[in-house]
Amino acid sequence: MLQLQVIRQNPQWVKERLAIKNFKELGLVDAIIASDEQRKKWQVEFDTTQAKINTASKEIGQLMAKGQKTEAEEKKKEVAALKEKLEPIKEQLATTESALHEKLVLLPNLPSEKVPAGKTSADNVIMREGGHKPELYSGAAPHWELAKKYDLIDFELGNKITGSGFPVYINKGAKLQRALIQYFLDHNIAAGYTEYQPPLMVNEMSAFGTGQLPDKEGQMYFATEDKYYLIPTAEVPVTNIYRDEILKETDLPLKMTAYTPCFRREAGSYGKDVRGLNRVHQFDKVEIVQLVHPEKSYDVLEEMVNHVEKLLQSLQLPYRILKLCGGDMSFASALTYDFEVYSAAQKKWLEVSSVSNFETFQTNRMKIRFKDSSGKTQLVHSLNGSSLALPRIVACLLENKQDAEGIKLPRSVHSYFGADKIN
RNA sequence: GGUGAGGUGGAUGAGUGGCUGAAAUCAACGGUUUGCUAAACCGUCGUACGACCUUAAAGUUGUACCGAGGGUUCGAAUCCCUCCCUCACCGCCA
CATH class of the missing domain: 3.30.930.10 (Bira Bifunctional Protein; Domain 2)
Known part of the structure; x- marks a missing residue:
């Protein structure tokens, strides 16, 4: 499996190398970069939402400890709303992650510079x-x-x-x-x-x-x-x-x-x-x-x-x-x-x-x-x-x-x- | 195949709902001390994916991960379910 980092940094070069290996589906490279962008986007979404949930959950614990029940209940509602929002994000993240992985494993290794061109x-x-x-x-x-x-x-x-x-x-x-x-x-x-x-x-x-x-x-x-x-x-x-x-x-x-x-x-x-x-x-x-x-x-x-x-x-x-x-x-x-x-x-x-x-x-x-x-x-x-x-x-x-x-x-x-x- | 007990960081091992990404010890690494070695003392010591900042490194920060996957809960290493694996005993057997 190629390192994502390498593909990101120099997609054009990756394609040239793959062509030497007689690999046809060069469009995969762009598709991988696109999937990766998507994945990152959803991960940021997920991370920030989850961070809010985590903070709120901690606060609930503190409020409970102080006996502030009503405030705690308020927070719980807040968290419930956030969790509802999180569900689709989680799914999107999982989907893009596996889409990325599926494509990534289809790419063969890049031939070294020493490899002669040729088909058979x-x-x-x-x-x-x-x-x-x-x-x-x-x-x-x-x-x-x-x-x-x-x-x-x-x-x-x-x-x-x-x-x-x-x-x-x-x-x-x-x-x-x-x-x-x-x-x-x-x-x-x-x-x-x-x-x-x-x-x-x-x-x-x-x-x-x-x-x-x-x-x-x-x-x-x-x-x-x-x-x-x-x-x-x-x-x-x-x-x-x-x-x-x-x-x-x-x-x-x-x-x-x-x-x-x-x-x-x-x-x-x-x-x-x-x-x-x-x-x-x-x-x-x-x-x-x-x-x-x-x-x-x-x-x-x-x-x-x-x-x-x-x-x-x-x-x-x-x-x-x-x-x-x-x-x-x-x-x-x-x-x-x-x-x-x-x-x-x-x-x-x-x-x-x-x-x-x-x-x-x-x-x-x-x-x-x-x-x-x-x-x-x-x-x-x-x-x-x-x-x-x-x-x-x-x-x-x-x-x-x-x-x-x-x-x-x-x-x-x-x-x-x-x-x-x-x- | 049956029954029972377990799976926590490099290792041992604590942890039964929030202050635990995780004590302690050992190993490892860096340093001090030392004639050398050893010992002692001080320090460091998980991974992955991101964000910010930066030319970059560093730094700051978020999320996930305590066998795997689901579930309960505002919150799970901790409770529940399924699977995998390990160990012990029994059965079978090279």
Whole structure:
């Protein structure tokens, strides 16, 4: 949620920024300012009337104490009249307040100055590439065939137990998954992140806090009886750890990491790119989240990108880093870098991480603030990224590392997996 | 699921209708003292949205907030209702 203050101070600039994000309803900005004016007007009305009531009520108490009953009764009538007057004011205030809020939550975050213009993923800017695309041997196969060949993942079985998009990992497939999670977590902890095991279901407030609601309820599984959402990413519970807190400046930066399964309905994406592990409803991911001083968030973003990059390099997979253009960025993000790894058998790039700076967009919703050195309370910046999402990493490891002998794992995971290859 | 007790500021905890936005203690912060540390002493110490004033900061001031939402009352942290949550015991159970 954008800060009202920013919109008020420079509506024109806000509109220009929103246009870069390919946001169409720029009229909302003016509507918000108008609602805000209305709100203020009604609040002044309400405050002054309520103040009169409060004063009169105190006077009644004093008159009663002195035994001046008639005067007290007079005052009571006065108050009754004021209260009648207050009723419609109260309603107007509530109406304008919720109208303002409703509009405010519809505005996406403003893209940072660094965001390239563009409408679709075709306009994203490739920052750099690393690793080498392998030459596959003639018998090479896509990961879903390899998964079958080496008895690693059973997609059909998941169908039976739950439905499509819920793969079952078996034997070395399960172990590989577990090994990678452990390795990723260790990598993060070594970089100063604190590990959390958060709830996998969250309430409405938490889902609102990170920006999933009110917009994307269709993407989350929802337990209607208890009104809990299954998390689409650990970002949601982990960032909400500090919701409604005022931190000390010395607490910052807060660095958190968590492994969790993630649940996504992926409504509307059937039929395309859903083969094997490319797109599933439940998958494992290790996430990193930081809450930082506003002046440092862009340095931290680079730091996080480098951190994820190192992890990818250690897996010896061909990757590239993209800076997302305005039109391809998520609702809440101010600047996002996507990481893609090259799937050698499918001959396409698969997204395995997305690292974003949200500036104050999330923290304004969650009210995560800190007291700065001058004693002023201000919002912290929040950032997060995957390090890493498992399925596509697994897919690429299988595909890219295959030869006639089996699948040769990168050195970094040998000790975690307990072997150097799958065969 | 049942029964009972509760939810007050960073923490503990007082407060059963007006003088309570909230005692006290602790923590935190600033200072004095001190060879250092500790102790002692003094001071500061909620949030949000407004208004006034100001270039701004500061300052003055209004309103709201004692789990959430309603209600009673001239007046609610305090009384009533609903919901949520916590704790204890019982039942069930990984």
